[in-house]
Amino acid sequence: MALPLDKDLMQDQDLNTSMPPRAPMDALEQTFGTAPLPAFADRPATGPAWRAATFWPALIGTALLVAGLYGWLANGGMSGMEWALLSMIGATFVWVSLSVSTVGVAIAGLLARANADVRPVGEIIGIDVALLVPIYNEVPQNVFGNAVAMLDDLATRHRPHRYSLFILSDTRDDAIAAREWQAFEDLRRTAPDGFAVYYRRRTTNTDKKIGNIADWVRGWGAAYEGMVVLDADSLMSGRAIDRLSSELSSDPRAGLIQTFPMLIGAQTVFARLQQFSNVAYGWLLAEGLATWARSEGNYYGHNAIIRTQAFATSAMLPHLRGRSGNDQLILSHDFVEAGLLRRAGWGVRFLPRVTGSFEETPATLIDYVIRDRRWCRGNLQHLRLLGTKGLHPVSRFHLFHGAVAYLLSPAWFFLLVIWALLGKDAETNVVRYFNEANPLFPDWPPAMSHIDSAVFLIIMYAMLLTPKIAGAGIIAATPRAARVFGGAGPFLRNFLVELALSIAYAPIMMIQQTKAVLRALTSSSEAWAPQSRTARQHSWATLIKFHWIEMVLGVVLLSGLLAGLISLWLLPIMASLVLAVPLSALSGMQVSQRAGSTFRLDSPYTLREPAIVQRALQERARLELALNAADVATK
Numbered sequence: 001m002a003l004p005l006d007k008d009l010m011q012d013q014d015l016n017t018s019m020p021p022r023a024p025m026d027a028l029e030q031t032f033g034t035a036p037l038p039a040f041a042d043r044p045a046t047g048p049a050w051r052a053a054t055f056w057p058a059l060i061g062t063a064l065l066v067a068g069l070y071g072w073l074a075n076g077g078m079s080g081m082e083w084a085l086l087s088m089i090g091a092t093f094v095w096v097s098l099s100v101s102t103v104g105v106a107i108a109g110l111l112a113r114a115n116a117d118v119r120p121v122g123e124i125i126g127i128d129v130a131l132l133v134p135i136y137n138e139v140p141q142n143v144f145g146n147a148v149a150m151l152d153d154l155a156t157r158h159r160p161h162r163y164s165l166f167i168l169s170d171t172r173d174d175a176i177a178a179r180e181w182q183a184f185e186d187l188r189r190t191a192p193d194g195f196a197v198y199y200r201r202r203t204t205n206t207d208k209k210i211g212n213i214a215d216w217v218r219g220w221g222a223a224y225e226g227m228v229v230l231d232a233d234s235l236m237s238g239r240a241i242d243r244l245s246s247e248l249s250s251d252p253r254a255g256l257i258q259t260f261p262m263l264i265g266a267q268t269v270f271a272r273l274q275q276f277s278n279v280a281y282g283w284l285l286a287e288g289l290a291t292w293a294r295s296e297g298n299y300y301g302h303n304a305i306i307r308t309q310a311f312a313t314s315a316m317l318p319h320l321r322g323r324s325g326n327d328q329l330i331l332s333h334d335f336v337e338a339g340l341l342r343r344a345g346w347g348v349r350f351l352p353r354v355t356g357s358f359e360e361t362p363a364t365l366i367d368y369v370i371r372d373r374r375w376c377r378g379n380l381q382h383l384r385l386l387g388t389k390g391l392h393p394v395s396r397f398h399l400f401h402g403a404v405a406y407l408l409s410p411a412w413f414f415l416l417v418i419w420a421l422l423g424k425d426a427e428t429n430v431v432r433y434f435n436e437a438n439p440l441f442p443d444w445p446p447a448m449s450h451i452d453s454a455v456f457l458i459i460m461y462a463m464l465l466t467p468k469i470a471g472a473g474i475i476a477a478t479p480r481a482a483r484v485f486g487g488a489g490p491f492l493r494n495f496l497v498e499l500a501l502s503i504a505y506a507p508i509m510m511i512q513q514t515k516a517v518l519r520a521l522t523s524s525s526e527a528w529a530p531q532s533r534t535a536r537q538h539s540w541a542t543l544i545k546f547h548w549i550e551m552v553l554g555v556v557l558l559s560g561l562l563a564g565l566i567s568l569w570l571l572p573i574m575a576s577l578v579l580a581v582p583l584s585a586l587s588g589m590q591v592s593q594r595a596g597s598t599f600r601l602d603s604p605y606t607l608r609e610p611a612i613v614q615r616a617l618q619e620r621a622r623l624e625l626a627l628n629a630a631d632v633a634t635k
Contacts, residue, residue, distance in 0.1 A: 035390025255346025
């Protein structure tokens with residue numbers, strides 16, 4: 001049913017508000033038990049051949065591995081522990097294989113010159129587009145500096161579309177809110193001609209970002225055909241925004257069009273690690289996903305354009321019923337909204353080749369983990385929504401995959417424990433020892449030799465690293481691509497450093513994500529705070545408190561290694577866990593420009609910052625000075 005427009009969150013008692021006249025739009029809160037009538041009688045083509053090329057190799061490869069391991073384990077009969085081990089290996093390997101086949105599809109599509117970004121042919125009709133920036137206790141000069149840069153860049157284009165910018169604040173801190181208002185007044189004075197800018201601070205932040213966007217749709221959505229949803233750290237070039245608007249205008253079936261944001265602003269070791277990986281390899285996985293997903297793509301929550309009417313009628317989210325009977329907010333709302341749009345017949349497209357779409361990343365390992373905990377809790381909620389009526393099978397896969405991304409860490413941890421208990425030979429096999437002490441248990445499992453351990457480890461690492469190796473190989477073999485990384489030699493050296501650091505941080509992330517899964521299953525809420533994106537060094541006390549579990553597990557593995565009980569092939573994992581605290585400290589270190597190029601993890605966006613990024617940094621600096629001066633004047 002249509003939600004009433006006189007809800008508390010629709011009242012005009014907002015704080016520091018400058019908004020246009022209302023343009024109300026009926027918004028239909030969706031139900032998960034009933035599928036709506038589709039917006040179109042027929043579904044768009046979905047590219048079944050590409051999907052078969054993605055999923056069948058992963059399934060066949062996993063089946064062959066499981067069959068081979070079954071033949072090895074079943075020599076003395078299968079016990080419950082053996083079945084559990086075999087199931088866990090299959091469950092982890094299939095997702096690793098799927099990443100590899102996605103890369104294969106991306107390469108095949110590129111070689112076949114398949115165009116995942118086909119633009120509809122015809123004259124572009126201009127539409128009204130709202131640029132929405134929901135914020136919560138963010139750094140005002142950064143948000144508004146980005147906004148100035150985007151509007152200025154749009155003003156340089158001969159655009160058929162009409163744009164309005166809305167800063168939608170949920171800020172609870174009055175001091176930050178005061179600076180937001182000052183920054184808005186500056187933006188209103190300096191905005192290019194032809195661009196309307198608005199600001200609204202809600203009295204209460206009902207339903208957080210979901211409620212903020214939904215509130216705007218109900219109150220002002222009817223005046224705009226499309227809305228570009230941005231995060232507080234989002235930055236998009238005028239060309240990218242125009243491209244999205246033209247795609248939405250030209251494709252009447254499109255409900256949502258998602259870009260692939262590239263990471264910028266990385267100044268620390270960990271942020272550079274994420275940025276290098278994103279630029280060097282992420283594009284390949286994104287290209288593969290776009291190739292097989294087609295009109296059943298996904299939504300990342302920002303840097304995307306959405307058809308306002310489609311969102312209002314098809315993707316307004318209800319609450320979930322919690323375990324204790326209370327209402328729960330859907331946290332990872334973006335995946336669900338994409339699935340609901342597709343359920344109603346709207347296309348959800350992914351255009352990874354749209355350049356000029358940027359975002360920032362957490363500066364340290366700890367900041368990344370804190371953000372990851374919220375994502376984990378939200379993605380695990382998706383398991384409860386897999387039975388939603390009318391969802392497209394690919395939309396269900398996206399929801400399931402989002403949850404599995406976190407459940408894989410406990411699975412890997414289980415395998416690590418079993419591997420450690422197996423020991424390095426029959427004499428050090430802990431499981432075998434206890435079985436022999438109790439004749440009621442079967443003699444399990446056959447001793448894994450050093451060669452078997454090495455082969456198994458090499459296979460798993462090879463599969464895990466294949467996307468990185470494939471991306472690096474394409475760049476190194478393409479002179480034009482290598483040049484933007486500073487040349488093939490510097491790129492390959494940076495690649496090796498990134499690879500080593502990724503391997504070092506992976507066991508720590510495994511433990512932290514396992515903890516996040518347990519927190520999500522045993523507690524009812526997670527702290528909601530703005531993401532920390534600024535470089536900072538955490539104290540040693542904070543680091544030890546945060547990583548003590550990793551250290552304890554590492555010391556246990558080290559003790560087993562020194563006692564000759566554990567295979568040497570566990571040495572990389574053990575070293576990472578023992579060194580968790582110094583590795584975490586390293587993650588927050590500023591990357592010095594005086595360091596050698598090999599240790600700077602340079603990428604195209606550190607060697608040559610895009611013009612829109614330079615403009616945003618200039619505006620941030622200018623606004624910071626202006627806001628600080630205003631603060632001094634008011635004291």
